[in-house]
Amino acid sequence: MVEIFGRRPIRRLxxxxxxxxxxxxxxxxxxxxxxxxxxxxxxxxTRVFDQAKNAVVRIHAEDEHGRLAGTGFFIDPAGTIVTAxxxxxxxxxxxxxxxxxxxxxxxxxxxxxxxxxxLKVSADTPWLSTGDSDELKLASPVVTIGYPMDLxxxxxxxxxxxxxxxxxxxxxxxxLIRVNIAAQRGEAGSPVLNLKGEVVxxxxxxxxxxxxxxxxxxxxxxxxxxxxxxxxxVRPGWVGVSVIEGDEPVxxxxxxxxxxxxxxxxIDSGLQQGDVLLRIGTVEIRSPPDVVNxxxxxxxxQDVPITVLRxxxxxxxxxxxxxxxxxxxxxxxxxAPATLENALRTxxxx
Amino acid sequence: xxxxxxxxxxxxxIKRFEQPPPGYFxxxxxxFHRRQRExxxxxxATLIWWERFVSGxxxxxxxxxxxxxxxxxxxxxxxxxxxxxWAPYQDATDLSANRVVLSGPEAREVAVNRLxxxxxxxxxxxxxxxxxxxxxxxxxxSQTALPRYVLDxxxxxxxxxxxx
Amino acid sequence: xxxxxLPDDETLVRRTQNGETxxxxxLWQKYSPRIYSLIYNMTANHEDSNDLLLEVFAKAxxxxxxxxxxxxxxxxxxxxxxxxxxxxxxxxxRRFQLSLDDLDTNVQNDKELIDLAATNSPIRExxxxxxxxxxxxxxxxxxxxxxxxxxxxxxxxxxxxxxAKILGIPEATVRSRLFYAHRQLQNYLEEFRKK
Numbered sequence: 001m002v003e004i005f006g007r008r009p010i011r012r013l014x015x016x017x018x019x020x021x022x023x024x025x026x027x028x029x030x031x032x033x034x035x036x037x038x039x040x041x042x043x044x045x046t047r048v049f050d051q052a053k054n055a056v057v058r059i060h061a062e063d064e065h066g067r068l069a070g071t072g073f074f075i076d077p078a079g080t081i082v083t084a085x086x087x088x089x090x091x092x093x094x095x096x097x098x099x100x101x102x103x104x105x106x107x108x109x110x111x112x113x114x115x116x117x118x119l120k121v122s123a124d125t126p127w128l129s130t131g132d133s134d135e136l137k138l139a140s141p142v143v144t145i146g147y148p149m150d151l152x153x154x155x156x157x158x159x160x161x162x163x164x165x166x167x168x169x170x171x172x173x174x175x176l177i178r179v180n181i182a183a184q185r186g187e188a189g190s191p192v193l194n195l196k197g198e199v200v201x202x203x204x205x206x207x208x209x210x211x212x213x214x215x216x217x218x219x220x221x222x223x224x225x226x227x228x229x230x231x232x233x234v235r236p237g238w239v240g241v242s243v244i245e246g247d248e249p250v251x252x253x254x255x256x257x258x259x260x261x262x263x264x265x266x267i268d269s270g271l272q273q274g275d276v277l278l279r280i281g282t283v284e285i286r287s288p289p290d291v292v293n294x295x296x297x298x299x300x301x302q303d304v305p306i307t308v309l310r311x312x313x314x315x316x317x318x319x320x321x322x323x324x325x326x327x328x329x330x331x332x333x334x335x336a337p338a339t340l341e342n343a344l345r346t347x348x349x350x
Numbered sequence: 351x352x353x354x355x356x357x358x359x360x361x362x363x364i365k366r367f368e369q370p371p372p373g374y375f376x377x378x379x380x381x382f383h384r385r386q387r388e389x390x391x392x393x394x395a396t397l398i399w400w401e402r403f404v405s406g407x408x409x410x411x412x413x414x415x416x417x418x419x420x421x422x423x424x425x426x427x428x429x430x431x432x433x434x435x436w437a438p439y440q441d442a443t444d445l446s447a448n449r450v451v452l453s454g455p456e457a458r459e460v461a462v463n464r465l466x467x468x469x470x471x472x473x474x475x476x477x478x479x480x481x482x483x484x485x486x487x488x489x490x491x492s493q494t495a496l497p498r499y500v501l502d503x504x505x506x507x508x509x510x511x512x513x514x
Numbered sequence: 515x516x517x518x519x520l521p522d523d524e525t526l527v528r529r530t531q532n533g534e535t536x537x538x539x540x541l542w543q544k545y546s547p548r549i550y551s552l553i554y555n556m557t558a559n560h561e562d563s564n565d566l567l568l569e570v571f572a573k574a575x576x577x578x579x580x581x582x583x584x585x586x587x588x589x590x591x592x593x594x595x596x597x598x599x600x601x602x603x604x605x606x607x608r609r610f611q612l613s614l615d616d617l618d619t620n621v622q623n624d625k626e627l628i629d630l631a632a633t634n635s636p637i638r639e640x641x642x643x644x645x646x647x648x649x650x651x652x653x654x655x656x657x658x659x660x661x662x663x664x665x666x667x668x669x670x671x672x673x674x675x676x677x678a679k680i681l682g683i684p685e686a687t688v689r690s691r692l693f694y695a696h697r698q699l700q701n702y703l704e705e706f707r708k709k
Contacts, residue, residue: 060497064387065535067497086503090387115503149499169371186499205503213501242513261513280514288512295514358700361649362668365555370564375546379539382568386575402579 041141044195048143049155051197055126057098058147059083059105059119059189061091071146071189072096072119073199074127075225079103081119082221083189084204085110088117096121109228113173113236113296114220115204116189118228128191131198133217136160136177144181144203146190156181161212165289174296176214177201183213223297237298237321239306240264243277243288250276251309255288270317275308300324380503520544523587530578538575541587546571548670549595555665556599556658558650566602570595585679592680596662603658652702660695667692
């Protein structure tokens with residue numbers, strides 16, 4: 001009996017020790033993996049920063065309040081720069097500083113709707129390749145690189161907090177990326193990079209005491225750049241359809257066509273009142289606010305396929321978008337030769 | 351029963367809470383700046399200066415003898431200038447500008463020297479092929495102060511409602 | 515709003531007169547909410563208030579060099595706002611819409627307000643937003659001059675003397691306008707209660 005009773009505790013002790021050993025092993029392994037995970041994130045972020053930093057520039061300019069400074073970055077090897085509209089959209093005497101050099105810059109295009117401006121310097125430059133902003137997910141890690149205040153180039157690391165079309169009851173012109181990075185003054189126009197080192201957004205403005213910020217998806221910036229390359233200006237398109245919220249979702253969409261604007265391309269398009277919108281161009285429509293987003297990507301004088309549901313059947317019609325009637329005639333500041341050319345071109349077109 | 355004075359005042363005080371949405375005033379300030387810029391472009395700087403000057407004058411009471419004195423001064427100056435005793439602006443033309451308008455290569459050299467002293471412009475990359483004259487940005491004395499570091503602005507939607 | 519560290523008005527005005535536009539931004543920061551509230555309570559329309567607010571400050575900016583500090587900046591900018599709004603309302607005539615749908619949600623949770631609606635108020639059956647709307651309608655039935663006085667005294671809590679300075683009328687006139695306006699408001703709200 002004694003032996004039996006005596007052996008048991010010993011066996012139990014052995015089992016306990018084994019269990020403890022396994023737990024200890026698992027614990028240290030997980031610590032090790034976590035440590036490795038952290039190490040690898042740290043390596044990745046450092047790599048992204050080192051790869052991209054040379055293509056990020058500080059922009060100096062002047063506006064009616066005096067001198068201003070912001071950030072921008074090259075998106076091609078020929079010196080084309082993307083920055084925030086507030087930095088380069090309406091200012092003059094633009095000087096771009098990168099490396100130890102300063103270059104005078106021209107404004108190619110300024111687009112208040114998206115919140116960006118394109119500038120150009122005459123130089124061979126490093127550049128950032130663009131990624132796919134549609135691939136971003138909630139909690140995707142991102143790096144921004146900017147020039148805060150009068151400090152040297154500064155990386156920040158954070159993650160995607162959301163994709164918002166609306167903030168505090170105000171609609172944006174297109175869905176913006178909410179980035180959980182505390183931006184500082186001077187960093188408007190900074191690139192938002194994924195861990196492959198590709199630009200996926202442009203930092204536009206901060207929210208809530210600069211604890212987070214909104215970035216324009218690179219896809220939207222590409223629309224502006226493509227328009228510029230093709231037409232020499234941004235060409236927002238318009239179809240002229242008003243949409244209301246339907247009672248119940250049909251094929252996952254509650255966006256119902258309510259009316260057509262007088263003289264708009266929608267009138268003879270084959271679309272009908274009561275049609276349920278499913279797709280405009282490549283943008284899926286689920287609810288009325290989605291059309292605001294789709295509208296951003298329309299281009300005047302370009303065909304856009306629109307898919308609707310009518311009597312249970314999907315119908316796709318193609319409409320040629322017209323110039324957006326809501327477009328504000330740009331007022332160009334003095335001493336910005338590139339945009340003056342644009343202004344003249346716009347005038348000639350009218 | 352009639353609403354008494356005190357109740358009415360209490361009810362009116364509630365209207366204090368009718369405020370525009372958060373962030374409105376910051377956005378309105380941006381819009382204010384935009385309109386100011388537009389106005390600035392519409393009217394020349396001289397006109398604005400004149401307007402400010404006149405509105406400033408509105409507060410002075412000019413004594414009547416001042417008109418006489420001003421006319422007298424005008425006559426004296428007109429006589430001197432008219433007689434050719436003194437001709438202003440003959441050799442002071444290039445002293446006033448803080449933007450330098452250049453056309454020839456010598457002029458560019460001057461500017462480069464000047465920039466070497468003040469800024470750091472890289473002229474090798476500046477587009478020389480465009481037609482002259484060029485407007486050259488020169489670093490001004492005021493630029494020693496800190497600039498405004500930008501982090502602002504908001505994309506604007508052209509859509510009034512849900513339409514496209 | 516970072517009001518605590520703002521220099522005083524006199525300094526800001528002087529700096530604006532010397533061409534420092536940032537100084538005017540600070541004046542904006544300090545006064546735009548008050549001026550907005552003044553305009554809004556006289557027009558009952560957010561869009562119009564927005565436009566007028568921008569116009570008032572544009573006018574102030576244009577004529578700030580003529581401002582010599584005979585009155586305070588406070589009085590001066592309020593006077594510009596009241597005069598421009600009175601002119602605007604007179605020109606607008608009866609074409610206007612109340613825009614009250616975007617009331618701050620704080621209103622709905624305000625204790626004072628809930629108390630008022632729930633306790634010994636003669637209008638307790640009315641829900642809060644209806645109460646707001648009714649009050650605004652009653653306000654809009656006043657003449658714009660009366661509305662200005664009620665806004666500044668009852669809503670913004672200015673003393674009679676200050677209102678008199680802004681409007682350039684004797685204090686006694688301010689008091690009599692207030693008295694008359696209150697009686698009218700009481701009558702309108704009473705009519706509503708009976709319905």
